[in-house]
Amino acid sequence: MSSRDQIIQAIQKVKPDNQTLPEIPEFRVPEDLLATFILSIEGNKGQVVSKEDFSSWLKEKGYSKILSNSDRLEVSNLQILPSDPHELAELELAILDGQWASAENGAIWLDDTQLRLRAIPFITEHLVITIPESNILGNMHQAYDKIGAAHSSFGVFIAGPSKTADIEQSLVIGAHGAKSLTVVIV
Amino acid sequence: MSHPSKAAEFLKDQAKSHWHDETLWFVRDKRDKISKSIPEWENLRTLASGLKDYVLNNLDSLLLDFEANAKKNGIHVHWAVDAEEHNQIVHSILEKHDCKAIVKSKSILTEECHLNPYLEKRGIEVVDTDLGERIVQFLQQPPSHIVLPAIHLKKADISKIFHEKLQTEKGNEDPTYLTHAARLHLREKFLKAKVAITGVNFGVAETGEFVVCTNEGNADMGVHLADVHIACMGIEKIIPRRKDLGVFLRLLARSATGQPITNYNSHFRSPEPGKEIHIVLLDNGRTRQLARDKFKNSLKCIRCGACMNTCPIYRRSGGYSYGSTVPGPIGSILSPGIDVKKYSTLPFASTLCGSCSDVCPVKINIHEQLYEWRQEITKANPDLAKGMSMKMASGIFTSPLAYKISGSLMRKSLKALPKSIIYNPLNVWGKERDLPNPPKESFKEWYKKNRP
Numbered sequence A: 001m002s003s004r005d006q007i008i009q010a011i012q013k014v015k016p017d018n019q020t021l022p023e024i025p026e027f028r029v030p031e032d033l034l035a036t037f038i039l040s041i042e043g044n045k046g047q048v049v050s051k052e053d054f055s056s057w058l059k060e061k062g063y064s065k066i067l068s069n070s071d072r073l074e075v076s077n078l079q080i081l082p083s084d085p086h087e088l089a090e091l092e093l094a095i096l097d098g099q100w101a102s103a104e105n106g107a108i109w110l111d112d113t114q115l116r117l118r119a120i121p122f123i124t125e126h127l128v129i130t131i132p133e134s135n136i137l138g139n140m141h142q143a144y145d146k147i148g149a150a151h152s153s154f155g156v157f158i159a160g161p162s163k164t165a166d167i168e169q170s171l172v173i174g175a176h177g178a179k180s181l182t183v184v185i186v
Numbered sequence B: 001m002s003h004p005s006k007a008a009e010f011l012k013d014q015a016k017s018h019w020h021d022e023t024l025w026f027v028r029d030k031r032d033k034i035s036k037s038i039p040e041w042e043n044l045r046t047l048a049s050g051l052k053d054y055v056l057n058n059l060d061s062l063l064l065d066f067e068a069n070a071k072k073n074g075i076h077v078h079w080a081v082d083a084e085e086h087n088q089i090v091h092s093i094l095e096k097h098d099c100k101a102i103v104k105s106k107s108i109l110t111e112e113c114h115l116n117p118y119l120e121k122r123g124i125e126v127v128d129t130d131l132g133e134r135i136v137q138f139l140q141q142p143p144s145h146i147v148l149p150a151i152h153l154k155k156a157d158i159s160k161i162f163h164e165k166l167q168t169e170k171g172n173e174d175p176t177y178l179t180h181a182a183r184l185h186l187r188e189k190f191l192k193a194k195v196a197i198t199g200v201n202f203g204v205a206e207t208g209e210f211v212v213c214t215n216e217g218n219a220d221m222g223v224h225l226a227d228v229h230i231a232c233m234g235i236e237k238i239i240p241r242r243k244d245l246g247v248f249l250r251l252l253a254r255s256a257t258g259q260p261i262t263n264y265n266s267h268f269r270s271p272e273p274g275k276e277i278h279i280v281l282l283d284n285g286r287t288r289q290l291a292r293d294k295f296k297n298s299l300k301c302i303r304c305g306a307c308m309n310t311c312p313i314y315r316r317s318g319g320y321s322y323g324s325t326v327p328g329p330i331g332s333i334l335s336p337g338i339d340v341k342k343y344s345t346l347p348f349a350s351t352l353c354g355s356c357s358d359v360c361p362v363k364i365n366i367h368e369q370l371y372e373w374r375q376e377i378t379k380a381n382p383d384l385a386k387g388m389s390m391k392m393a394s395g396i397f398t399s400p401l402a403y404k405i406s407g408s409l410m411r412k413s414l415k416a417l418p419k420s421i422i423y424n425p426l427n428v429w430g431k432e433r434d435l436p437n438p439p440k441e442s443f444k445e446w447y448k449k450n451r452p
């Protein structure tokens, strides 16, 4: 008998009577979604800038290797998307468009359609994600309501920069992935 | 070696064990604060527990759905009855791709299977990429905590091993400096690896996708640069629907480290063009645990580590004292299910205060199961149980006060317990402590001051 059948049979031998699947009720969401979202992102050690302030922010940073998949922000002098993500090892800034965000925890959903190459938000030194204010939802339940039926072959909730506290519980930003997350509200 | 004797080892370095205790309490405290900021916290726990009940009662059909959907999405699905088969499967995939070096993100399951030594014996370099795991790997130690693998180490220890392995400045103990040194070192490994291994936090039956959560981004760095992704998953990690993730993701990080969500929560549904994803579904005693009515609930665990952080014994005795892959309260009910002889002392490594059950996001009745295991072990081996209960009797249960407050009160105000109870010199877990000062206040006074 295959391992698969062995495992399934072992489970079926002790299977109790059927039970109904709990439904997930609606929970109250924060009143001021934008303010809550900004607080959450900042709590996760990211930062939020407005669309108006973005170009001066970018100028001040002075990054030279920039990749953008954004339809929402205009940026010049961009790198061309390679086919092999290894070529992004020196990338300084990636700009991506987020689909939905959850205010309660700052999580922003992106999938293959925005990412194009899955490695981008992780391999880049710094990350910018845009999100329209109207796409900020209350909580994760609402976020899954929105993305539940989508067939993303890869999708990710990003809520902050890469971080670790593995050395004596001291928080350090920039473990392996992006050293900063800047969210631009558009 | 039994739990009490290993705990005594850990307690020899008093300053360190005290620090360990305080640090984990700090994490527990963060969990308390953030859970209180969510009005529906208790509803979420009940929901999560109910969903997991459903999972355990329908594991066969959910696994079959998961397999069918994953296959439809172009994922290779493998089944392993035990650790040996699991390791063989992983190794055969590596052989097929002629791969001699892999990167691996945190996976308790591969620890359980002892995958690293298995692959290393076959000439494969395994690089653990979670910072804490890389640190303990350098020291040739297993993780001492399922979420905080290097929590038993001080930065001086880490500075020393990094100086040796990564040529960092001697004596530089700055966590930022050390973390960035590890970043550079691991980046090289990420860029070279052809195969990346990850664990799985949740597998979704409805869609055939699986979710991996990290803060460091190491799982994603590994898999998106590699050609092949092998995801190792216990069969109990399945959940019915995509929307159930909303419940579990809201609970997981809040329970684990007191943060609202992990910074990266990746949903893998099908491979990137030209690449491969493999899932290895592992039993290794899980169906046996499922058949034990009293203990099957332990399979609901989502590995958040909250029961460890809150446990007065774990905090005082350290993860290694348990001698099992999963330490702490949940480890003490899972491990005897795997090998009751080897882990017979673990269910006794508890005050049965119930704090573990109170913080558990999926509401596992941990302390009741610990009690049940004691009964089973006593039945099977009266001598051992006698020895253990002697040790127990010399500790917390000799004091009527301790006994009284070990119930509901202890659960609510664990931190505020008079030190004389946890650090009682007669208590086996507090062995190496100096005699505490006699309590300056009566229980009544103390309670008045400390009640929640």
Ligand code: SF4
Residues within 6 Å of the ligand: B255, B300, B301, B302, B303, B304, B305, B306, B307, B308, B330, B356, B359, B360, B361, B362, B363, B364, B366
């Ligand atoms: S038993 Fe509960 S508290 Fe302990 S690790 Fe598992 S889910 Fe977390």
